[in-house]
Amino acid sequence: MSGEKRSEFDVAVIGAGMGAYHAVEEAAKKKDIKVAFIQGFTFQEWPLAACIFLNNPKEHEKWTSGVAETWQEKKWPNVTYFLSSVETVECEKKEITLMNKGPDAGARITYKALIVATGAKSPLIAPTPGMSLSERVKEVQACGQALKNAKTVIFNGSGLVGVEMCGDFRVHNGYGAKVILLSRSGKVLDSDYGEKSRKPDPAVVQKVTGILTEKFKVEVKHASVSDPTYTDAILSPGKLKLDNGETLDFDVYIPCYPVRPNTAFLTGGEGKQLLDASGAIISNECLQSQAYPEVFGVGVTTTKVPGHPVSARITIASQHCGKQALALLQGKEVQKFVDKGTPPPMDHPMxxxxxxxxxxxxxxxxxxxxxxxxxxxxxxxxxxxxxxxxxxxxxxxxxxxxxxxxxxxxxxxxxxxxxxxxGKFPGSHGYKGLGNYGPEIPQQMRMS
Ligand SMILES: Cc1cc2nc3c(=O)[nH]c(=O)nc-3n(C[C@H](O)[C@H](O)[C@H](O)COP(=O)(O)OP(=O)(O)OC[C@H]3O[C@@H](n4cnc5c(N)ncnc54)[C@H](O)[C@@H]3O)c2cc1C
Structure with a gap:
């Protein structure tokens, strides 16, 4: 699609993950509406395997698909895919402009309803919007190499992802390096586990702490870091300044928490309260923006979608947003979000x-x-x-x-x-054709 072209759509969905996929799936059911699926990448990567391939880049291709035809659904004739990431959304004009990079560089898209399902900024763990597959492969390989050579590694954030990273680090890089897991509370599972469940189970916290420290030789350190420099990953030796004034040397530093929702591209009119200080869309209980009722959000709103499994919660919230976008187009009342998903929301991860x-x-x-x-x-x-x-x-x-x-x-x-x-779940969330980088990546860049 040419960058000069301005295409009009009824519903636009932004995001490359399972949230966007299920929202599109729902909206596409109404065959007489036009849906723009702004996936933003020329590849797909299964996020649940991130800790495996960041520690062992040979595994990356197994969890990646670089052939868009394999995941673009033929069963959705009313859906148009866009493979360049979003640069801006002007909510006043209901207009989206794509980045000047990739197959749909600079394209402009208007919408009547918008669903934002862009996840959170998670350096290294998720690809940065606008990245090509070659850039991502280089990044993953650089991460794997830096972790392999490191003598001291700091993972910041002791939630589920931080704990997983520590384990996969040991699996793939052995026990030669010192591994420090930073925790704001001094406990493991205090971040995403604590926020998404009602309360971490103290017995599980104790068990995981014991296994991490004794079996996996990880130092769980009570410390917080507020300096914004450290919201990015650092793959070369440096010093980490903790809030208490202490300094830690590292060879690799990786934040393992969602830094902020990927919503910086959203702009609103003067005096409109679109985003809160953390970047979340200020929403009502329908997962609908308070400032712009035609904008919905999955996992990026001030209204939280609590419970486990997280992927099931995201799926049900996305389906809700897809349905509400259709309701809005038909002039029907928008419904409150109620999680009746299967399995039902659980307090703790499985x-x-x-x-x-x-x-x-x-x-x-x-x-x-x-x-x-x-x-x-x-x-x-x-x-x-x-x-x-x-x-x-x-x-x-x-x-x-x-x-x-x-x-x-x-x-x-x-x-x-x-x-x-x-490997059993990607297909049902729209991730298809994994295990093939496709023609963009030359054979010599492949590690397996
Ligand atoms: C290591 C790890 C392990 C996990 N394990 C589990 C598990 O065992 N069970 C479970 O239920 N859940 C698990 N999760 C959580 C699960 O992966 C997430 O809940 C799910 O991926 C969220 O889906 P999403 O679509 O909302 O966001 P994401 O998967 O983050 O997808 C959002 C996508 O939108 C893209 N995007 C951002 N900005 C733009 C833009 N400007 N233009 C276009 N696209 C953009 C992002 O790059 C991203 O690819 C795990 C997550 C991680 C990282």
Missing amino acids: NMKIGHGPGGYMIWSGLPGPAKICCCQCCGGGFPFCPPPCCWCCIPGCAHGCGTCCGPPEGEGPAIFMVGLL
Whole structure:
């Protein structure tokens, strides 16, 4: 599409993740409306595998798709894909301008309803908007190399992602380096776990702390960092200034928390309260902007979508926004967001990943009913005491996917099992064709 062209759409959805996909899926159901899916990248990358491939870039292609035709849905004839990222959205004019880079460079798009599903700034963990696949591959390879050579690594943020990074670091880079995990509260699982669940389970916190510090030799350090310099990752030696005045030397520093919602491209008219100080869209209980009712947000609004699994919450919120965008176009009343998703919102994550594959560790911590029985959480008996189908049909005998028979549902077995499980979900969230960089990446840049 030419940059000069100004295309008109009924609904525009911005974002490259599962949130945007499910919002488009919902909006596209009404065949007589035109939907712009501003995916913004010429590749897809499965975010749940980020800790694996950042620590081992050889794994990156396995979780990436560089062939747009494989993920662009033919079943949505009323959807137009745009593969350049958004530069600005002028909410007063209801106009989107794309970055001057990529296949749809500089394109301008108008909308009647807009859904913003752009996730959060997470340096290295997610690609930066506007990045080409070659730039991303170089970044992932540079990260892997820096981690491999590092003597001291600091991961900032002790939520689920920080804990996962520590585990995957040990799995792929061994035990030669010092690993420091910074925590604002001094405890693990205090960030995303604490905010998305009602309250972290103290027993799980204690267990994860023990495994991290004793088995994975990670130093959990009580410290906070307010200097904005450190909201970016640093892959070369430097010094980290903590708020208490202390300085820590590092070879690699990676923030492992969502720095801020990716909403900086949104601009509103004078006096309009579009974003709060953290960058979240100021919204009502419908996930709708208070300043611009035709704007909805998934995971980027002041109205939170709490509970686990997080991906299920994002999916249901996206479907809600897709439906409300259609309601708005039809002049119907916009509905309050109520999470009736499957599985229902849970207070705690189902599992704690401390690294994937051999050498990793995973704890099944909050499984719902039937899965709990299969995973030996009730009696601890394990195969052959579990009821069919469980291990009887899925896997012949005990594969230790739920832990060792008669032992707690945790350990290296579940961490190995998780790698296979991770590969089961991308397709249902719109990630297709993974395992192929496509023609953009020359053979010599591929590491596997
Ligand atoms: C390491 C890791 C492990 C996880 N494990 C689990 C798990 O086990 N279970 C679970 O339920 N959840 C898990 N999650 C959370 C899950 O990945 C997220 O909830 C989910 O990806 C959120 O989807 P999203 O579409 O809202 O945002 P994202 O996946 O972040 O997608 C948003 C996309 O929009 C793009 N974007 C940003 N700005 C622009 C722009 N200007 N123009 C165009 N596009 C833009 C972003 O680059 C990004 O690609 C994990 C996350 C991580 C990082």
